[in-house]
Amino acid sequence: xxxxxxxxxxxxxxxxxxxxxxxxxxxxxxxxxxxxxxxxxxxxxxxxxxxxxxxxxxxxxxxxxxxxxxxxxxxxxxxxxxxxxxxxxxxxxxxxxxxxxxxxxxxxxxxxxxxxxxxxxxxxxxxxxxxxxxxxxxxxxxxxxxxxxxxxxxxxxxxxxxxxxxxxxxxxxxxxxxxxxxxxxxxxxxxxxxxxxxxxxxxxxxxxxxxxxxxxxxxxxxxxxxxxxxxxxxxxxxxxxxxxxxxxxxxx
Amino acid sequence: xxxxxxxxxxxxxxxxxxxxxxxxxxxxxxxxxxxxxxxxxxxxxxxxxxxxxxxxxxxxxxxxxxxxxxxxxxxxxxxxxxxxxxxxxxxxxxxxxxxxxxxxxxxxxxxxxxxxxxxxxxxxxxxxxxxxxxxxxxxxxxxxxxx
Numbered sequence: 001x002x003x004x005x006x007x008x009x010x011x012x013x014x015x016x017x018x019x020x021x022x023x024x025x026x027x028x029x030x031x032x033x034x035x036x037x038x039x040x041x042x043x044x045x046x047x048x049x050x051x052x053x054x055x056x057x058x059x060x061x062x063x064x065x066x067x068x069x070x071x072x073x074x075x076x077x078x079x080x081x082x083x084x085x086x087x088x089x090x091x092x093x094x095x096x097x098x099x100x101x102x103x104x105x106x107x108x109x110x111x112x113x114x115x116x117x118x119x120x121x122x123x124x125x126x127x128x129x130x131x132x133x134x135x136x137x138x139x140x141x142x143x144x145x146x147x148x149x150x151x152x153x154x155x156x157x158x159x160x161x162x163x164x165x166x167x168x169x170x171x172x173x174x175x176x177x178x179x180x181x182x183x184x185x186x187x188x189x190x191x192x193x194x195x196x197x198x199x200x201x202x203x204x205x206x207x208x209x210x211x212x213x214x215x216x217x218x219x220x221x222x223x224x225x226x227x228x229x230x231x232x233x234x235x236x237x238x239x240x241x242x243x244x245x246x247x248x249x250x251x252x
Numbered sequence: 253x254x255x256x257x258x259x260x261x262x263x264x265x266x267x268x269x270x271x272x273x274x275x276x277x278x279x280x281x282x283x284x285x286x287x288x289x290x291x292x293x294x295x296x297x298x299x300x301x302x303x304x305x306x307x308x309x310x311x312x313x314x315x316x317x318x319x320x321x322x323x324x325x326x327x328x329x330x331x332x333x334x335x336x337x338x339x340x341x342x343x344x345x346x347x348x349x350x351x352x353x354x355x356x357x358x359x360x361x362x363x364x365x366x367x368x369x370x371x372x373x374x375x376x377x378x379x380x381x382x383x384x385x386x387x388x389x390x391x392x393x394x395x396x397x398x399x
Contacts, residue, residue, distance in 0.1 A: 024332065072275040073333040080330050108275050121269025121340075127262030128292070129346050188349065196345040197270055202336055208378035212386050234352055241356040 002093045005060050007039045010097045012062035015046065015053050017079050017103055022071040025049070025210050025218040031083045038086035039093055050221045070160075078103045111151060118197055119143030126186075126193025135185040139193040142174045146194060161232045167198050168236025176244040191237065198233045256296060263292035263341040271337045283323060284337035291316035292341045305369065306376045309342060313380030316342075321388045331388075335381060344373040 011032050018028045028048040032055060036044040044057040050069065055062040082099050085091040091099065109117070122143035123136045131139065146167045153159035153166070171194035179187050203226035211219030267288030271281035295312035303311070316338050317331075324331035347370035354363035 023330075027330065027332075071336065073280075073330075073336060074275050074277045077277050077280075077329045077333055109272055113272055117269040117272030119269070121266050121273065124262045124265025124269060125341070125345065127258050128266070128341060131262075188353075192345045192349045195349065196266065196340070196343060197273055199343050199345055199348065202339055202343070204374050204378045205335070205339065205381045206332075209382040209385055212382045230348070234348070237349065237352045238355060241353065245356060 004041060004058055006097075007036075007041055007093050008044075008055060008057050008060050008062050010093055010100065011035045011039070011041070011044070011057075012053065012055050012064065013097070013100050014079050014083060015048060015055065016064050016066065017100060018076060019048060019050065019053055019066045020068055020070070021073070021075040021079075022069065022206075023076045023079075024206055024213075025215040026213045027076075027080075028053070031079065034083045034087045035096070038083075038089060038091075049218055050225070072106075072108065075103050075106055078106065111147075114150075115144050115147045118147035121197045122146070122194045124193070125196040126189040129186075129189045129192045131186055131189035131193060135189050135193075138175070138178060138182070138185045139190045141178075142171055142190065142194045143197075145174060146170055146198075161229065164198050164229050164232040165236040168195055168233040169240040170236075171195050172237045172240025173244060176240070195233055195237060199230055203229070256293065259296060260289050260293060264289040266341050267337050270340045274336055276333055276337055277329070280327070280329065280333050281337070283327075284320075284334045287316055287319050287323070287334060287338035288341050290319070291338060295342060306372055309344075309373050309376040310380045313339065313342060313377045314384055317381045317384035321384065331385065335385075339377060339381065342373075342377055344370045347373065 014035055015028050015032045018031060025048050029046050032046045032048075033044060036057065041057045044055060046056075047054045050066065052065050053063070079100070082091065082096055082103070086096050119140045120143070123131075123140035126135050126139040149166065149170070150163050153163035156162070172191055175187050175190040175194065179185070203222055207219050207222035207226060209219075210216075210222060264285050267285040268281060271284055276284065291312050294315045295308055298308040298311055299305075317335060320334035320338055321331045323334055347366050351363050351366035351370060354360075354366055
């Protein structure tokens, strides 16, 4: 049997995992309560934000800073599953701790898969904006390029921001330079398709949802993050277009 | 008609690729892609039926969210996982790009106009998704059948 402190740490680990992988705030608090109930921890207090999480039960505290945030919905689904099994008493604290550790180590898709996925997404989106078959092929190539350089930014501070900026810039520049050699496609559609997977309009959805549930601080934080990331893409595209325009105004 | 088929292909492929980018569970990627496709078709049809930009985005988002919530209950997994992927074809990249283009060409008024439209669309999508999920949760709490 594990002590209350260990149980609290396990609940905390679940909350931390959810926040690190882009879950909504209400889900984090709900999951922690559910697991605490399953473990028989009497009363638990929790305050979760996109950047930090605080738990308290019986005078013990669990405080963590969430420094790395991304979106990994597979991990959210796995933690959700674990918390339900705990609630129904089908998972002991030890087993739950091991299961959470396994979630933390769940592999993400390989870079090769990601490149294909990004290129497919970008190329498909250009079809929504009057892209034809040639544009599809060009956008696919640009998508490969943009995703291929993303690992360079994975391990530095503000990496996502920089990755979005460079992604937008590269898309705009590549789409216009290729047009100089191969003027058979729709430049605008290629650029829009290329940046669609970078735009975090969906983070805005989570922001509004958090706000509507009364998690005002989380909502504001997420809205700010979404705007910051979109601005990075915008500045990237702007710089790319401007450079091309200065280098002789390639036809737009 | 041809335009709709091309758009359907685009929405499907786009959501499919984006599902992998989000690291979605493998068994949810394909269903989410079909929802993304259906949502975009609904958006086009609403546009053809004479709905305004905002309401077309709002109602197609509500459609997508409702389908995602129902499917999430059936598959016993958080609805967010479907929603994150299925909504992506509706993101207003087009207006966003036009705003940037206008900025580069020193057309300030046009840039402000397009930027405004992009922000409005994002707001319509966000509110549509949020309203649906809040309603569904309220209903679930009432029925004491959580998920």
